[in-house]
Amino acid sequence: MREKEKSMFKHLYIVSSGIALALIAAQPQLHASENDWLVSTDLTTTYGNYSGSVSRSSLISSGLVLRADYLEKGGFALGGNYTVLSAKGGANNINQQGAYASGHYNLYFDALPGPLTLRLDAHAISNNDLSRNTDNVSVFAPQLSFLNYGKNFYFDLGYAYSTYRNNLKVQQFTPTLGFGFNDGADWIQARTYLIKPSNAARAQNKSSTTALDAKWMHWFTPGSAMMPEKLIVAGLAGERIYAVDGDAATVYNLTDVQRGSASLGVQWKLSADTSLLLMAGNEAYSNNLINNRYNNRFAHLNISTQW
């Protein structure tokens, strides 16, 4: 990573995780111990194969995120990922590295039947894109969320401000609703992506996009060792470009206009501290500049471990 990106990431890291740590440290605790911190890691790998694209062949991405939560007060996360987008037709592959920092803090008000969570994410991305259009991307994404004590109602209002080279800024609003039912065994969530690029010429002639991302998660009653712990069915309708996905800690800086997706995921609990998630699905894209519609069939693996 170049010095400039290193410096930028350092700044982003200090802003987001520093806020969370400062707020946590400000809370007096008579007997804090190392057991009060819950540390976990997520190791992820994604492989995607493009079908029908005239310029893209495949995508492979690997990443690691370290999360640390202090009791129910707040926490922070730090991560990094490396992505290779293989091109067709003799074009250069894109090799990309991304850094991620996130901090959150929970506020408890007696007037509210659940905590409010303040969260700030930051991303810094650099790659070898010769056009520089997807290189040197930075994202700030604050979010205000609420989850009731019964854990059957969730609301968040997310915002993301992305800065790209060559005269492009992107604003994103993501109001989200979630509902739990069946005694906590099921969860449905819908997130609207309202994205407004500042320069349509740099966003495949899109001055704004709207998409709805919905997911259903079901937790199974524990049974045999092979029994999955969780099932995830997800889909996206509408269009979005340059999206920032807070749940997946992902910035879609390399993609064209996404026109929908469908995916299925299954998670197993390998031990008391380790879970394995396998997801597979299809994403539909459109490159409006060359009128090329194509698909990305992907598989995703995530190993989550609590330490």
Added chain:
Amino acid sequence: MKQIIALLTLCIFGMPSAFATSNNNVEWAQSYALEANGEYEKAAAVIAPFMDRGEDSEFALIRYGWLNYLQGNQNDAIRAYKRALERNVRSLDARLGIAMPLMAQQRWKEASAYIEQVMAYSPFNYTAHIDLMACEEGLRNWEKLEKHASDMTAYYPSDATILVYLARAYAWQGKKDRAASVYQRVLLRYPEHLEASRYLNQ
């Protein structure tokens, strides 16, 4: 003459002090009466002046925390219990007190931290173990709850509440036969227990 002067001195300076002590008792009694009537806010207001003065300030803080917990003012309750704990760091009452509003806010890990401090002083404290089981249930840590409740039934074999937690831990893990067996034991101790009856009749 000296006796008359002493008597007058007592009347002038001693009586207000005696009245003050008597008034304190009246206020505490008034607070209990208001609590019994469900007037928790008034009950707390009556003893609030004692939180910052006198040898009963620690007790006043604990009671103020309790009365705020009853009103649903969980943040005020936590603050009052923490002040009580700062005045007496050995207080198990304050630790168990803090756990209640934290549990009401479903801050299970924070509540567990205080409860485990109580258990470090008093390993078989019944209230602490019951509260910790509630936290383990809140965190949906069924394996830990099963082991914890199973261990505690040996120390409190006649207790129905511990058995209910054990039955829930079995049920959530899909161990239906074991859950049914434990709910039967609950009914022996508490024949009208609704949760046990419903599980066995489903």
